[in-house]
Every structure is written in structure tokens, then in C-alpha cells.
Amino acid sequence: MTAKPEMNASDIAKAVAGGQLSALAATEAALARIKQHDTVLNAFTDVTAERARAKARAIDADVAAGKTVGPLAGVPFAVKNLFDVAGLATRAGSKINRDLAPAKRDATLIERMEAAGAVLVGALNMGEYAYDFTGENIHDGPSRNPHDTTRMSGGSSGGSGSAVGGALVPIALGSDTNGSIRVPSSFCGIFGLKPTYGRLSRARSFPFVASLDHLGPFARSVTDLALAYDVMQGPDADDGACTTRGLEPVMPLLAESIAGLRVAIAGGHFQKNVFPEAVEAVGRVAKALGATQVIDVPEASRARAAAYVITTTEGASLHLDRLRKRPNDFDPAVRDRLIAGAMVPAALVDRAQKFRRWYRAQLAEIFKSVDVLIAPATPCTAPKLGQVNFNLDGVELPVRANIGIHTQPISFIGLPVVAVPVPLEPLPIGVQIIAAPWREDVALRVAYALEQMGVVAAPSPRGF
Secondary structure (H helix, E strand, O other): OOOOOOOOHHHHHHHHHOOOOOHHHHHHHHHHHHHHHHHHHOOEEEEOHHHHHHHHHHHHHHHHOOOOOOOOOOOEEEEEOOEOOOOOOOOOOOOHHHHOOOOOOOOHHHHHHHHOOOEEEEEEOOOHHHOOOOOOOOOOOOOEEOOEEEEEOOOOOHHHHHHHHOOOOOEEEEEEOOOOOHHHHHHHOOEEEEOOOOOOOOOOEOOOOOOOOEEEEEEOOHHHHHHHHHHHOOOOOOOOOOOOOOOOOOHHHOOOOOOOOOEEEEEHHHHOOOOHHHHHHHHHHHHHHOOOOEEEOOOHHHHHHHHHHHHHHHHHHHHHHHHHHOHHHOOHHHHHHHHHHHOOOHHHHHHHHHHHHHHHHHHHHHHHHOOEEEEEOOOOOOOEOOOOEEEEOOEEEEHHHHOOOOOHHHHOOOOOEEEEEEOOOOOOEEEEEEEOOOOHHHHHHHHHHHHHHOOOOOOOOOOO
């Protein structure tokens, strides 16, 4: 058997474990696709070819010896370059971090993926210090949309979206502070999971906003998303925010009926500031799920504003020394937002945090009467690279600041979300499947049901 681009992670792992495909062959196929297509997509900043080959050979040796191999045996994957990768400087999309010493140890989630048999093939492009929704990087160039390379991949995990959407790897890892998993998933037409805040360890990854940062997977199918999520679960003393809850695997539950689930459409803020394609995508998902109830999420616009305050002030605090010592080595747009954050009065931050507690309580009330909310992931399909403004509800607004208009009010309180791709023409767009805290299983079950119905799917790349 030869490894083909359309093979999902679960297909690769089954073939490797069964001896029909070698892990080395799967790895070489991924490396060949990267070499062939990444000159266009610009998803990778580092390719760890020799490390990958060594890991693949070790897996093949285990299969030959009759040993049990993990559920991701031989599956190539890549990570956003804010994850520590042993032997590489953790650049986090920046120029400044390239001067850091190489990491001595992998991030926890890389260790867990490789313990399950996955094969790391490289690190991925991203917006500088994760403060980005576009996927454009002035140091490494923009990662490009696999369905139209003149368009944005989305940020800040743009390389992750581009690599999976372009079928270079079946799984990638990224981070989501205000929408940086869900936005690239939407633009690149793939599945993405932002888990509950604290569910997956962030140990040995470069932070952005510690009180909002999440790590999670991208994939081309819900099964692959769930496989990756399951192997990365578990407490980790190296991340103080990581849950101490035990493992709660979703794979055994994925195909359970969703007939009894209460699904509602997020109203108010989430039905404003949308292009027709976002309305169409939410409508298709709602119809498939039989969802007619619309629930207004109270003060979601204010939640977005509060998320901005917390993001810019925590981000500024993290980078204050770098801003003082090396201001000219930042992307000017990122630098200016961080400087502005350093000047926000403490009273506003205090008010934002108090509002956050109130808003979390309001959503907890909503989830007493519903199991799932559906909402747009982005207001539009992928804008053109370099596009500065777009028109939302008759108002000319900056693209970069408003791509996350529908993701920020959700990550603000750490709810689990699966972004599902609706394959519209000419470009796909995502819908958020939002569940109550710690109920990733519910969101993934709904996503799986939609995939089985054919309502959502990751389209084949067609832009290169």
C-alpha cells in the first residue's frame, strides 16, 4: 500500500498497525508533499525530516516484532511553532525568539502524540506571538489558503490550517486564544477543536494570554480530531492551569445518537456582522440538526470588548521587556497593539475580569436548557491576502481586528468548541459547535453526525 494525500490519520494508523503500510512510507509521502507544495503554501518554517524518519523506523520495528503500537501509529503531524520542539528555537512567529537557545524538551502535547505513535514532521508558520487573525507574518511570509493561494489562511495558527487543509499532514496542533484554531479551520475548510480551558496541557509552549490560551488539534475528519484529542488528554503538573480531571475519551462515544440533544442557534450578536455565506453555513447546519430555537447570548459584544482588554494588557505585560529592548524587531502592527495594551488603566482590566465572571454565569444558565449552541466561526470566507477592510452590516471595518468577531465571546470563558467546515462554493466556511464546559464529547458527537450526513466535510485542496 502507498500513502495517499486523501488518507486520514485513522486510515494510516490502521494500515501501519496491520502491516499493510510502513510508518516510513507514510512519513516519506508526507515529506514529499511538503517539499512539492510548501513552496506555495508556506505552511512550514521547519521540517524535522531526520527525526521523523528515525521515529517511523522505530514504529516499523515494533510492528515487525509483533508489539502493540499506538492509535496514531505512523501518522505524520506538525505543530505551530510556539510549541517547544527539542533542538529548535521556539520562535512563536517572531524574529526576536530566533535568538533563543534550542528547546531541550518537546512540549507535553508533542510527547503525548508521539507516545501514541504519531510522527512529528515539522513546525508551522504563525502570526507573530499569536497576536493575529490573518495568517500573515512579516518575518516568514504569509501562510496561504489551500483553496485559493491569493487568500488568507487565517490566524494565528495559519500554518496549521494551511498544512492540514492542503493535505500536507492529516493532523496539526495549534493554539487558540481568541479564535486562532477556529478561524484557520473556517478559512481552510477543516475541522478544529478548541477544548475547554485547562483541558489540554500547555506546558512548554510559548504563551500569549495565559488566562485565555488553549491548545488543540486540526484534522480533516472528526474521527481524526477525536483520536488526537484523546491521546493528548490528562493532567500535567507542568501547566498550573491544566485540569486534574481523569481521562474522558470521546472515541467510544463518537457515533452515539444525537437525537436527544437540545440544539439551539446563537442569536443576537452572532446573527449580526455576517456575510451571506456565513448565514448560509449556519442555516445548513441548523436545518440538518433540526434546530429552530434561537437563544440570545446576553452581552456577547461586551464580552468581545472585555476579551480585547484582557488580551492586550496580559500580552503587553508578557512582552514589556522585549518592547523596551528590541521594539524595531517586532511586526509594527503587533508592537503598536502591545504598546497600547501597556497603557490600559488597571480599572478597566478589573472591570473586564468582573464582567467575565458575570458572563460565565449567564452562559452556564443557558446550558441548563440546551446542550449545544451553533454560531458562525467567521463572518466571511477567507479574505484576500493583504486586504485591510471589509464591509460588515454596512460599516467599513478593519479585517484583522474583526475576523474573530464571533469566536472571541466564546473563548473568553473557555467553552469547548468544534469548528466544522461547510463546503460552499467557491470557498468553504466554518460553523462553531459550542458545548458546556468539559463536554467536548457532545460537540464532537454533533460534528460527527453532521459529517455522516454530508453537511460538513473538508474539501480537497484546489488552489495549487
